[in-house]
Amino acid sequence: MADLKGINLAMQTPFDGNGVIDFAVFEKLIDQYVEAGVHGLVLGAGTGQHPYLTEVECNRLYEVGAKRIAGRCNVICQTSALNMDEVIRRSQHAESVGAQALMILPPYFEGPSDDDGIFEFYRAVDAVVGTDIVGYNIPQATGISVSPQLLERLFQLKNFNYIKDSAGDFTVHQEFLQKSGTVLNGADPTTVYALMAGARGVIWGAANYMPTEAVELYDLVIGGKYEQALALWQRMLPSILFIWRAPYTPSVLRAAQLRGYGTGNVRRPLRKLSADQEALLRKSLEALDV
Template sequence: MADLKGINLAMQTPFNENGEIEYGVFGELIDKFIDAGVHGLVLGAGTGQHPYLTEAECNRLYELGAKRIDGRCSLICQSSALNMDEVIRRSKHAESIGADAIMVLPPYFEGPSDDDGILRFYSEVNDAVGIDIVGYNIPQATGLSVSPDLFRRLSELSNFNFIKDSGGDFTTHQEYLQISGGVLNGCDTITVYALMAGVPGVIWGSANYMPKEAVELYEHVAAKRLDQGLALWAKMLPSLLYIWRAPYTPSVLKAAQWRGFGTGHVRKPLGPLSASQEKALRATLEHLDA
């Protein structure tokens, strides 16, 4: 079982102004994030605009990423797709280049929505690979909720050892923790409380613009320095609250650019922030830099 404790940064994919991947910047960012102390990197994350990357682009990013990381931190690769054969193909490729785990969305967009159908889907992925599977609960994006009962059934699969929970329902989050210790928080705005509740780690998009602070927060909670952790959290929270309600990925990437991480560009169909959105985002970041 992979060790995914700590800050698993849901890494951006850097683009130029034309939406082309900047592979050189990608490698430089990996070094910066590892130097900041992150415990893992998630390549092809939602923050990395996975839905708008081709399979070939993902494969190249993962290959380059695995070589650049070179065992310095954990490596999780998203292998989600709508087509079952493609999910298996992507998952096997991630395993072949040395990923510690794959992250796989349930069969969203008119796929099976019942528990048995979702279980069959993950069972097929489970039988195709020999590395850990990180399931993904993000009902606001997929329309599918992984209930605690379904999570219990999924946890019986040999490789389904983790779930990223981005739903934001802290009750469900704690119910998951009663079933398995492999719960990774993915909802930015409850991060400190999820860590206090006992999650071993997080998959965190906003860590793209505050990697050192994210690691520091984790270390404070792990060491039971809760007063210090909550003081840091108070500086982080204004930007997290804004980004969670604003266009998420464009906000994270713009904040990251301002703080020295990446190009700030998104790929279509995503678009840049408006001037008023940029102004509001900058105001929230003042708390972080205070």
């Protein structure tokens, strides 16, 4: 079982102005994030615009990313897809290039939403992979909520060893933690509190624009320096609250670009921020540079 503790950065996919993946920038970003001290990189993450990448593009990201990372931190690949056979293909390819874990959404968009149906989906994937599975609870995007009772069943599968919880319901998050210590927080505004409550780590989109601060926050919490952690959190919070309410991925990518990470470009149908949103984003980032 892989140890996914710490800051697992939900990595952006850099595009050029025409919406083509810029692999040179991608490799540079990997180096920047590894040098910042992140514990893992999630390739093909939601923040990496996974829904708008083809299977071929995702596979190439896994290949290039794993090779560039070269064991310097954990490699987590999102292998979600609507088609079951595609989930399996993506997962097995990610395994073949050295992924330590596979992040997989439940069968979203008119798939089975009952506990038995979701369990059977993950059981089928579990049966054909040998790599850790990170389940993904993000009901605001999928319409599917993983209950604490279902999570307890899922943890009985051989490879289902983690859950990424992006719901933002801290009560449920703590119920998850009662089932296992291998919970990864994915809701930006609860990050510091989830770590204090015992989350093993985070899969964090906002770390794209503040990787050094994210690692520092984790280190402070793990070191029991809660007062210093909360002081740092107050500097991070204005931008976190902004991105959580604004168009998330365009905000994160633009913030990253402004702070020296990536191109800031999104792929259609996503759009760049409006002028008003841009002004608010810039204002929210000022606290990080104090």
